[in-house]
Amino acid sequence: MSLSSAISNSLSGLTATSRATEIVSTNISNKSVAGYARRELDLSSRVYAANGGGVAIDGVRRMVNAGLLGDSRISMANAAGSSAVASFHATMETSFGTANDSTSLVTYLTALDTAIVSATARPDSDVRLQGVLDAATELAGKIGGIAQGISDARIAADKSIANDVGRLNTALKRVAELNRQITSFSAQGQDPSSLVDARQAVLDDISSIVPIVEVTRENGRVAIFTKGGGTLLDGTTPAKIEFTAAGTITPDMTVENGALGTVSVNGKALSQSEMQIFSGGSLAANFEIRDKLAPAYQEQIDAFAREIYDRFADPSLDPSLTVGEHGLFADGQSDFTAGTERGLANRLSIAAEMDPAQGGQLWRIRAGRNATDAGDAGESGLLLRMSTALSENRSPASSALPGAPKSLLGIASDIASQAASLRLRSDTASVQDQTRSEGLRTALLAEGVDTDTEMQALLTLERAYSANAKVLQTASNMLDELLRLT
Structure with missing residues (x-):
């Protein structure tokens, strides 16, 4: 059913943005910690046999330049x-x-x-x-x-x-x-x-x-x-x-x-x-x-x-x-x-x-x-x-x-x-x-946590979370309307 899929998709989006927000907050809080590597959330499209469905969390990736390290x-x-x-x-x-x-x-x-x-x-x-x-x-x-x-x-x-x-x-x-x-x-x-x-x-x-x-x-x-x-x-x-x-x-x-x-x-x-x-x-x-x-x-x-x-x-x-x-x-x-x-x-x-x-x-x-x-x-x-x-x-x-x-x-x-x-x-x-x-260490640290970049990502996640929440609310309202007609 399409409304159920919409609800499922929006829930997966909310889950993904929540997890991504957690990672951003972890990055920011560990900015000054020696040895900490910036994290990114790996996502992919979640596909079911009949109808497509939302986003899947594949894992968390540490962003390290192996050659530079x-x-x-x-x-x-x-x-x-x-x-x-x-x-x-x-x-x-x-x-x-x-x-x-x-x-x-x-x-x-x-x-x-x-x-x-x-x-x-x-x-x-x-x-x-x-x-x-x-x-x-x-x-x-x-x-x-x-x-x-x-x-x-x-x-x-x-x-x-x-x-x-x-x-x-x-x-x-x-x-x-x-x-x-x-x-x-x-x-x-x-x-x-x-x-x-x-x-x-x-x-x-x-x-x-x-x-x-x-x-x-x-x-x-x-x-x-x-x-x-x-x-x-x-x-x-x-x-x-x-x-x-x-x-x-x-x-x-x-x-x-x-x-x-x-x-x-x-x-x-x-x-x-x-x-x-x-x-x-x-x-x-x-x-x-x-x-x-x-x-x-x-x-x-x-x-x-x-x-x-x-x-x-x-x-x-x-x-x-x-x-x-x-x-x-x-x-x-x-x-x-x-x-x-x-x-x-x-x-x-x-x-x-x-x-x-x-x-x-x-x-x-x-x-x-x-x-x-x-x-x-x-x-x-x-x-x-x-x-x-x-x-x-x-x-x-x-x-x-x-x-x-x-x-x-x-x-x-x-x-x-x-x-x-x-x-x-x-x-x-x-x-x-x-x-x-020291030069190589500086280059390695430059690939670490950048608070400006993380804050921009946080704003993007905020908008994505709001959008997914809106989709969930709309789909729920439509489903409620159908239930009232029955």
Whole structure:
């Protein structure tokens, strides 16, 4: 019957506009909620066999640009990784210091040179000899401080890896749980959009740790893979990521010698090449800091420590020494041997024979480490040769330093300059990645809730509701008129 169809159609229209109004109100109320995606009501014509009939609600659709969301997540990972690297290089630049920094490596080296020159003029002065000892001690302390800073950076990166792995496991479990809830809601005919919002927020958090690719599965579930091809979640159970922090890290500890570990997935430890599945993001950046960037700085400061050691351990500088014996600077309190360069910066110290605090004699700075007596108090030959050793251009003994002949001051300046250059490059990369990430995030948010658009939709719904109500009222009146005639 046509009047019955009209009433049915208008009722379906009222139902649809009521549901659409609810969605508009939800959009407006969640405008400022992070991770919320604008909803739209999917409608279609409701068709019956004999006569057509009204509108059908097909469901609620979350309005998300999947391509833009994927790009945004990749950019978030890049930004997090480059930020960690930039922060590390900034710390290293501060450790080595700049030319105008009163605590720079160059400043301490210059102070030693100044003290030696001063003592050369008055080799009989214990005050000036003490000045040489103090400057040498402070230089060794500065070198050791830089080396300790490098170890601290490796320890911090190691702890950050453990923290990232913990966050990743927690997030993956949450995604798996949300997958189950979304599937359940969908099966019961309920709208799972709020759960999908929550899942998207969790996936965004994962993206700062490792770049991910989201793949849609049946019943609203998603599978999660790393950009490098690793499977994090595909099914009901997420991958189990494990990592054990070392706690304390010394210069000799590396992945290659087994002292430091990598990540294991589902009980299988990954090799360094297999770790490529986690490339990008803060997790990979912290591995790079711990295993590559920091050790490279360690090699340089160790090589510099060796250069200082070698120049002051030369028998042509201090005739009281035999070949292989240490001079003013010692490896701990021992002689340096080839093959033990790694960690030398941490061990560099002042020879006990020249340090009264260690039972030595100040006059040995003037007479020689192995001298048996004070000799001529006015003899400045050793001090002059010390000054020459600092300023003379020599090819470094260590392959970790450039082979061109340089003075110690030149080598120190080059190392500090390289640290500053790496900091500048990493800062530039970080700013670029951050800018891209923020740009994509802004573009993603621009596709979110627009209150002006929602208010316009609300006015349209108001008119549609009134029209459907009018149709319902008219059809009801016509039907009542027919009933009165019977």
